[in-house]
Amino acid sequence: MYKYDEYDQQMVDARVAEFADQVKRRLAGEITEDQFKPLRLMNGLYLQLHAYMLRVAVPYGTLDSRQMRMLAHIARKYDRDYGHFTTRQNIQYNWIKLEDAPAILADLASVEMHAIQTSGNCIRNISSDQWAGAAADELTDPRPWAELLRQWSSFHPEFSYLPRKFKIAVIAAEEDRAAMRLHDIGIQIVEKDGVHGAAFYVGGGMGRTPMIAPLIKDFVPLDDLLSYTEACLRVYNRYGRRDNIYKARIKILIHELGADEYRRQVEEEFAHVKSLGVDPPKAEFDRIAAQFAMPPLDASASDEIDRSDPDFAVWVDQNVAAHKVPGHAIVNISLKPLGGIPGDANSAQIDLMADLAERYSHDELRVTHAQNIVLPHVRKADLLAIWQALDAADLATPNLDLISDIIACPGLDYCSLANARSIPVAQKIAQRFADPARQRDLGELKLKISGCINACGHHHAGHIGILGVDRKGTENYQLLLGGSGAEDVSLGTITGPGFDEDGIVDAIERVTDKYLSERTDGERFVDTYRRVGMAPFKEAIYG
Amino acid sequence: MVEHLQADGEEPCVTLDAFLEQSNATAVRLESDEDARALIPHLDRLSLIEVAFPKFRDGRGYSSARILREAGYTGELRAQGDVLVDQIAYMKRCGFDSFAPEKDLNPADVEAALSRWPEHYQGAADGAVPIWKLRHG
Numbered sequence: 001m002y003k004y005d006e007y008d009q010q011m012v013d014a015r016v017a018e019f020a021d022q023v024k025r026r027l028a029g030e031i032t033e034d035q036f037k038p039l040r041l042m043n044g045l046y047l048q049l050h051a052y053m054l055r056v057a058v059p060y061g062t063l064d065s066r067q068m069r070m071l072a073h074i075a076r077k078y079d080r081d082y083g084h085f086t087t088r089q090n091i092q093y094n095w096i097k098l099e100d101a102p103a104i105l106a107d108l109a110s111v112e113m114h115a116i117q118t119s120g121n122c123i124r125n126i127s128s129d130q131w132a133g134a135a136a137d138e139l140t141d142p143r144p145w146a147e148l149l150r151q152w153s154s155f156h157p158e159f160s161y162l163p164r165k166f167k168i169a170v171i172a173a174e175e176d177r178a179a180m181r182l183h184d185i186g187i188q189i190v191e192k193d194g195v196h197g198a199a200f201y202v203g204g205g206m207g208r209t210p211m212i213a214p215l216i217k218d219f220v221p222l223d224d225l226l227s228y229t230e231a232c233l234r235v236y237n238r239y240g241r242r243d244n245i246y247k248a249r250i251k252i253l254i255h256e257l258g259a260d261e262y263r264r265q266v267e268e269e270f271a272h273v274k275s276l277g278v279d280p281p282k283a284e285f286d287r288i289a290a291q292f293a294m295p296p297l298d299a300s301a302s303d304e305i306d307r308s309d310p311d312f313a314v315w316v317d318q319n320v321a322a323h324k325v326p327g328h329a330i331v332n333i334s335l336k337p338l339g340g341i342p343g344d345a346n347s348a349q350i351d352l353m354a355d356l357a358e359r360y361s362h363d364e365l366r367v368t369h370a371q372n373i374v375l376p377h378v379r380k381a382d383l384l385a386i387w388q389a390l391d392a393a394d395l396a397t398p399n400l401d402l403i404s405d406i407i408a409c410p411g412l413d414y415c416s417l418a419n420a421r422s423i424p425v426a427q428k429i430a431q432r433f434a435d436p437a438r439q440r441d442l443g444e445l446k447l448k449i450s451g452c453i454n455a456c457g458h459h460h461a462g463h464i465g466i467l468g469v470d471r472k473g474t475e476n477y478q479l480l481l482g483g484s485g486a487e488d489v490s491l492g493t494i495t496g497p498g499f500d501e502d503g504i505v506d507a508i509e510r511v512t513d514k515y516l517s518e519r520t521d522g523e524r525f526v527d528t529y530r531r532v533g534m535a536p537f538k539e540a541i542y543g
Numbered sequence: 544m545v546e547h548l549q550a551d552g553e554e555p556c557v558t559l560d561a562f563l564e565q566s567n568a569t570a571v572r573l574e575s576d577e578d579a580r581a582l583i584p585h586l587d588r589l590s591l592i593e594v595a596f597p598k599f600r601d602g603r604g605y606s607s608a609r610i611l612r613e614a615g616y617t618g619e620l621r622a623q624g625d626v627l628v629d630q631i632a633y634m635k636r637c638g639f640d641s642f643a644p645e646k647d648l649n650p651a652d653v654e655a656a657l658s659r660w661p662e663h664y665q666g667a668a669d670g671a672v673p674i675w676k677l678r679h680g
Contacts, residue, residue, distance in 0.1 A: 151665075162602060237606045
């Protein structure tokens with residue numbers, strides 16, 4: 001994986017010094033909260049309901065054991081011993097003191113990490129496929145492009161005061177594990193006539209106006225990738241709406257202009273930008289790509305797995321995925337134990353995952369947008385030992401992509417924007433479907449919960465989505481069906497009137513019962529929904 | 544490091560509309576929602592372009608500045624309005640060489656902000672050599 005050179009380190013160190021100075025001026029009263037706010041936001045520091053929240057970037061979700069251990073250290077030393085892995089492959093800490101923030105950033109910088117641009121109206125952390133570099137189905141490793149974009153977008157002088165935040169995802173497989181088309185820019189590395197290029201999807205997003213990004217350019221030569229991105233951003237910076245925060249994302253601009261007119265403007269800008277020398281030479285790409293080289297895996301390793309322990313066998317079937325090298329596998333560690341908080345891990349668990357990565361996964365871990373952790377390069381012969389260690393730490397829940405593998409935002413328990421709690425609803429649903437055999441029978445079922453219309457819990461993209469709203473002072477939950485954040489991307493549809501906290505759990509059970517009675521062989525929940533439509537489900541829910 | 548300060552008695556800036564309509568003015572003010580490219584045919588007779596920042600969050604002026612510099616404008620390019628010390632380094636990278644903040648800035652803070660970043664990841668309008676070029680000579 002990518003290692004900083006002296007330039008990268010110096011950038012991060014300068015940022016630590018800058019932010020320490022800004023915090024000092026804020027604590028001394030030299031700048032107002034209004035002036036401080038955009039500065040702290042560009043360092044990932046939010047003011048939440050009870051305390052400051054710090055969001056730490058995990059670029060494209062990749063980290064090593066040393067970095068993972070630092071995340072545990074921060075949880076122990078500065079927070080309440082846990083952290084929350086997010087849908088943008090980052091981690092956030094919920095109980096941070098402003099005066100500690102500079103020291104935390106300095107600790108992070110010591111392991112080549114930072115919180116740069118994890119909030120604010122700038123280009124956010126670049127996200128990617130959590131199985132990048134390991135997946136059996138990928139065209140190439142997308143992360144070198146994500147790293148190039150990370151460097152290009154860091155402290156970008158023109159694009160640090162955009163109309164609104166800006167999220168970019170890069171993938172290189174047909175199976176979309178990064179919700180690519182629900183990003184402001186989704187880039188897919190594709191192949192045409194034996195040459196790799198980039199398909200640009202621009203103007204997707206969730207929030208209160210969810211949109212699937214249209215294809216703006218089907219094949220951008222990779223030598224032009226940064227200048228094409230710069231052109232996309234410049235058109236947005238100049239013409240994105242600034243009169244209304246709710247209409248300021250690029251999806252609204254593209255919706256109002258139309259994809260064709262936006263494309264025309266980008267092409268015109270690109271013709272100019274390309275002359276500026278924005279794109280680094282191939283030597284720079286090669287320098288970065290070399291650091292993402294596949295670790296030395298033994299392709300003659302045994303493909304045999306001893307499945308004599310039935311619990312282990314269940315976990316292997318559910319949480320282990322195919323690796324591109326024979327004898328190896330990708331381990332998905334669920335952070336969704338029964339009754340737990342989706343995406344949370346305590347410092348001991350984080351340390352344990354770091355240890356396992358160091359010992360069994362060539363020192364690499366990934367954070368997934370579904371708020372789980374991945375060990376990407378594991379020998380099949382080591383799976384049993386890994387499972388035993390995970391099981392002892394309550395990290396072996398065999399529920400990847402099942403109904404209890406829930407994405408949930410922090411909700412009203414933490415977030416100052418939320419209208420309703422997400423976490424207790426997630427916990428009640430997991431309890432209702434606690435029987436592992438029942439979950440497996442339901443099959444792949446992506447359930448996503450947001451505690452407000454901003455959709456941090458991706459409810460629009462859930463096979464089943466839940467949106468918490470405030471209805472005359474009481475928490476109320478709307479139910480959506482039929483969304484997807486994957487390659488079959490779609491937006492969910494609201495079933496009808498909402499429910500209270502227990503009512504929503506009952507409603508979901510009626511929906512899943514209906515699915516079981518309607519499904520044909522091999523159909524996932526979302527397939528059945530697409531085939532039969534909303535009406536039978538509505539009938540089952542509301543009578 | 545602030546190369547120009549707003550001098551008393553300099554020629555006042557005219558609006559973009561006024562400038563385009565007639566005018567032998569040599570100083571023009573560009574509001575944040577106005578198209579910098581409208582000035583491109585006239586750059587050789589301009590000695591001052593003032594770009595408005597009505598709010599520091601309104602980042603359109605950064606693109607305006609780069610567009611003007613990329614088109615070859617070499618005169619004074621001034622950021623006027625809600626210009627704060629923490630934005631100045633980015634403004635300078637985008638081509639501004641003069642600043643007219645509504646509220647006075649502490650010169651020591653300005654100096655610190657402008658000297659904080661030894662290198663930059665990306666090229667902009669300030670002629671700085673991007674890090675990728677430093678890496679490969």
